[in-house]
Amino acid sequence: MEPHTVEIRSDKVIGTGYWTELWKYRELLGFLAWRDLTVKYKQTALGVLWILLQPLLTMAIFSFIFGKIGTFATGDIPYPLFALAGLVPWSYFSMIISYSSNSLITDSNLIKKVYCPRIIIPLASVTAGIVDVGIVLGAFLCIRLLYGYGWHWEMLFGLLSLVWLVLATAGISFWLSALNVRYRDVRHTIPFLIQIGLFVSPIVYPLSLIQSSYQFLYACNPLVGVIETFRWAMFTPEYSIEQSLVPIAISFVSTALIFIGGVRFFHKMERGFVDSL
Amino acid sequence: MTIEVSHVTKQYSLGRRASYQTLRDTLASFWKRERSDSAESFLALDDVSFQVKPGEAVALVGNNGSGKSTMLKIISRITYPSKGFVRITGRVASLLEVGTGFHPELTGRENTFLSGSVLGMSYQEIKAKFDEIVAFAEIEAFIDTPVKYYSSGMYVRLAFSVAAHLEPEILIVDEVLAVGDLRFQKKCLDKMKSAASSGKTVLFVSHNIAALRSLCVRGILLNRGKMEMDGPIESVASHYLQQYCATSSAQTWEPGEGPGNAACRFLKVRLHDREGHDLKIGNLSEEVSIELTYEVLQEGTQVAFAFQLYTDESVCAFSSLSNREPYFHGKALAKGTYVTRCSVPGHTLNNGHFFATVQAFGIHWEELFSIERVIAFEMHDDGILKGDFHGSYSGLFRPNLVWQTEQLQCP
Numbered sequence: 001m002e003p004h005t006v007e008i009r010s011d012k013v014i015g016t017g018y019w020t021e022l023w024k025y026r027e028l029l030g031f032l033a034w035r036d037l038t039v040k041y042k043q044t045a046l047g048v049l050w051i052l053l054q055p056l057l058t059m060a061i062f063s064f065i066f067g068k069i070g071t072f073a074t075g076d077i078p079y080p081l082f083a084l085a086g087l088v089p090w091s092y093f094s095m096i097i098s099y100s101s102n103s104l105i106t107d108s109n110l111i112k113k114v115y116c117p118r119i120i121i122p123l124a125s126v127t128a129g130i131v132d133v134g135i136v137l138g139a140f141l142c143i144r145l146l147y148g149y150g151w152h153w154e155m156l157f158g159l160l161s162l163v164w165l166v167l168a169t170a171g172i173s174f175w176l177s178a179l180n181v182r183y184r185d186v187r188h189t190i191p192f193l194i195q196i197g198l199f200v201s202p203i204v205y206p207l208s209l210i211q212s213s214y215q216f217l218y219a220c221n222p223l224v225g226v227i228e229t230f231r232w233a234m235f236t237p238e239y240s241i242e243q244s245l246v247p248i249a250i251s252f253v254s255t256a257l258i259f260i261g262g263v264r265f266f267h268k269m270e271r272g273f274v275d276s277l
Numbered sequence: 278m279t280i281e282v283s284h285v286t287k288q289y290s291l292g293r294r295a296s297y298q299t300l301r302d303t304l305a306s307f308w309k310r311e312r313s314d315s316a317e318s319f320l321a322l323d324d325v326s327f328q329v330k331p332g333e334a335v336a337l338v339g340n341n342g343s344g345k346s347t348m349l350k351i352i353s354r355i356t357y358p359s360k361g362f363v364r365i366t367g368r369v370a371s372l373l374e375v376g377t378g379f380h381p382e383l384t385g386r387e388n389t390f391l392s393g394s395v396l397g398m399s400y401q402e403i404k405a406k407f408d409e410i411v412a413f414a415e416i417e418a419f420i421d422t423p424v425k426y427y428s429s430g431m432y433v434r435l436a437f438s439v440a441a442h443l444e445p446e447i448l449i450v451d452e453v454l455a456v457g458d459l460r461f462q463k464k465c466l467d468k469m470k471s472a473a474s475s476g477k478t479v480l481f482v483s484h485n486i487a488a489l490r491s492l493c494v495r496g497i498l499l500n501r502g503k504m505e506m507d508g509p510i511e512s513v514a515s516h517y518l519q520q521y522c523a524t525s526s527a528q529t530w531e532p533g534e535g536p537g538n539a540a541c542r543f544l545k546v547r548l549h550d551r552e553g554h555d556l557k558i559g560n561l562s563e564e565v566s567i568e569l570t571y572e573v574l575q576e577g578t579q580v581a582f583a584f585q586l587y588t589d590e591s592v593c594a595f596s597s598l599s600n601r602e603p604y605f606h607g608k609a610l611a612k613g614t615y616v617t618r619c620s621v622p623g624h625t626l627n628n629g630h631f632f633a634t635v636q637a638f639g640i641h642w643e644e645l646f647s648i649e650r651v652i653a654f655e656m657h658d659d660g661i662l663k664g665d666f667h668g669s670y671s672g673l674f675r676p677n678l679v680w681q682t683e684q685l686q687c688p
Contacts, residue, residue, distance in 0.1 A: 004366065004367070004368075005364060005365065005366040006354075006364070006365050006366075007362055007363070007364045007365075008351065008352075008354055008357065008358065008362060008363045008364075008365070009357075009358070009361075009362045010357055010358050010359055010360060010361075010362075013354070027394060027399060027400055028394050028395065031390065031391050031394040031395070032391075035380060035383065035387075035391055038382075038383065038387070039380055039382045039383065042382045042383075042423075043382065109374075109377070110377065110378055110395065111355075112355065113355070113371075113373045113374045113377045114353075114355070114371065114373075114377050114378070114395055114396065115353055115354040115355055115371070116395070271356075271357050274350070274355055274356045275289065275356060
């Protein structure tokens with residue numbers, strides 16, 4: 001291999017590209033994701049069951065409260081299934097955001113002693129969660145079958161919406177984890193943010209409930225597009241998408257901005273991490 | 278040139294280092310004219326330049342706070358210089374700590390892969406060397422046990438073993454030689470030596486001057502962030518020992534100029550014998566005392582002390598804390614001058630050269646300041662324990678132990 005020269009300067013590193021470097025460290029990303037996954041469920045009595053417990057119990061509670069006491073117009077779709085379709089992306093998002101936003105602090109020992117592109121540390125939590133969302137998705141598909149819904153090709157869009165979900169979660173976690181190194185205030189806002197997120201995403205209620213005058217602002221939440229696309233993919237033709245195309249588009253643009261902005265912001269902040277940890 | 282360090286300066290602002298900012302502070306500082314940058318700052322490195330040729334083994338020498346660790350961190354891309362640049366050609370592996378990337382919940386096997394990957398090995402490489410790593414660490418039987426159940430010796434052996442099997446072109450090592458028991462230390466040193474002699478470029482930081490002497494051909498001496506000397510290891514090592522390691526068994530400072538802080542400041546550290554006379558060479562069978570004289574400058578100061586005795590080779594013989602002091606420990610002290618003494622009984626140390634490092638602690642054992650290698654002394658073999666044996670005793674200690682023999686059976 002050609003000897004490679006790197007020049008470390010105060011404002012930049014010359015001789016290596018950001019993305020080629022990231023690609024070089026893909027194996028480490030895999031190892032860190034695998035570590036996060038292994039460690040999370042070691043020494044727990046229920047192990048992997050925990051992944052399923054959270055969304056399923058939430059579904060049961062929501063079904064009781066909103067399905068029995070107050071009712072939302074979910075069309076022909078049974079309410080528990082409707083809620084669970086929202087909870088599949090949501091359980092991933094809420095769990096991973098709280099892990100990854102603190103990931104740079106948890107791994108500060110690594111950051112202080114070894115070089116790697118810092119972004120792979122929050123990215124590892126996001127990647128590890130893909131296994132979780134896969135398991136939850138499997139459970140959802142089983143329940144969906146029990147309710148008598150068959151297979152159809154539009155369900156592939158459900159997978160695409162989950163890719164969207166992962167990118168949105170990654171984008172937000174880049175912002176939060178980088179901010180958290182400098183401002184530990186972030187740590188205190190995460191539980192609050194997650195609580196709010198549950199209400200400003202169409203999880204327990206359908207998107208049609210939101211008045212059109214608020215819809216633009218509402219749709220800036222990346223999860224709106226993710227959940228709406230996922231629901232449509234799972235329940236078409238009972239669940240139509242025509243009236244939600246605009247919010248989905250807004251949500252998509254918002255995700256792209258958050259993600260690209262997140263990568264750039266993280267990159268700008270990362271050289272100061274060691275001196276702030 | 279494999280490593281080129283050019284006019285590297287690293288500035289830390291003291292305010293920001295001491296406590297992290299909250300969002301509120303930053304928002305508040307928007308309203309104020311002056312930014313937090315104007316806070317007190319210090320230079321960890323001040324315009325340092327040097328070059329390392331391929332295949333050279335170089336030692337970075339200096340006291341704590343001389344900037345050698347900061348230099349290693351910059352070369353390892355962990356932190357960035359404030360000015361100047363570092364240019365590196367080749368694959369770098371940095372060992373700044375033993376067990377980087379280890380997770381206590383994971384097994385030895387899992388940690389070997391994780392740590393190997395963290396240090397820059399590929400999966401294939403780790404897999405190929407796995408058996409060798411485990412054999413070197415001598416933990417075959419426990420490889421599938423979570424490392425949280427390991428003894429500290431086992432942990433360190435595995436961690437070092439992973440690191441020792443890296444094959445970079447440039448190896449950067451900080452103080453990791455001082456791990457494990459003496460036998461394993463020797464094994465590590467040999468491994469490092471073979472790395473250095475096999476044409477790898479090596480940059481070492483250690484307090485162990487003897488090890489550096491045997492590993493490196495060239496030394497670079499840093500002092501308070503500045504380059505002080507660059508030359509053959511022999512001359513750098515002896516200059517360092519003379520200049521920075523006490524050769525005297527007593528140190529005295531003018532009031533206000535000694536090491537310390539706003540609350541407490543040293544006036545004198547010395548070694549004395551049972552009668553209180555200054556001592557430079559102690560006898561093995563007799564008591565020697567370390568005496569700390571200091572001023573308490575603030576009413577109600579609470580301070581505790583500790584000292585460590587090191588050998589020539591930087592092996593710590595033992596340490597002792599002033600919480601054994603029955604009358605003053607933990608008390609709020611009135612302003613004034615105090616003397617604290619610790620007596621080391623006869624028949625404790627073996628003969629040889631020793632250095633004492635003194636530390637001052639706050640009430641929760643947070644370190645306030647330390648004076649490295651403040652005094653040096655020699656322990657002289659007065660022959661009391663030798664009897665008819667005329668050879669030398671090995672080890673750090675020469676206790677006066679009781680031997681007994683009984684005859685159990687008569688023929």
